[in-house]
Amino acid sequence: MAVEEAVAMVSLVEELRAREAAARARVEALESQLAELTGQLEAEREVWSRLRVTCETVAQVTAEISARNASDSTEAAESVSVAPVRKVGAIMVPHWREGLPMGVLPDVYRDIVEVVADASGPMQAKQIVPRIGLPTASAKIEGTRGKLKRLVERGWLTEDQPGRFSLAHRPAGENSELPER
Structure with missing residues (x-):
């Protein structure tokens, strides 16, 4: 019976080592995916940041143009009655x-x-x-x-x-x- 127990212990240790190796491989694969996703995330954050700044700049320029046009329209409306333009x-x-x-x-x-x-x-x-x-x-x-x-x-x-x-x-x-x- 001692031989059978020793064989069972060896099989158990081998099984544990096989499971450990499989877990290590999964961890390494996930770390690789994480590194790739982190790079993609940083690239997308940069695109998002540039687009946000562009939108803010366009909104500011448009607001200035709208304000200028509104004051021009007000002056023109005082002299001539014009139907609103959509x-x-x-x-x-x-x-x-x-x-x-x-x-x-x-x-x-x-x-x-x-x-x-x-x-x-x-x-x-x-x-x-x-x-x-x-x-x-x-x-x-x-x-x-x-x-x-x-x-x-x-x-x-x-x-x-x-x-x-x-x-x-x-x-x-x-x-x-x-x-x-």
């Missing part, structure tokens, strides 16, 4: 700055700002959606929430509490009323 293409929300009229915002963003400005306190996306004429489907609420977040990023609104939005800046000057459309 712009087709990328929707750009310019960064808020003193004296920038709400008229530079795309229609849906302007509607959102007007609803929030008329509210007596902070509002949630689900409260805003029906007031801008959209059905209260979850997709519409999430889309509006994204627009609200963009308006916060650009300085038009604030989010003092998560999911509760209010106007960041009241219109100043003698025309404190929000523009009519």
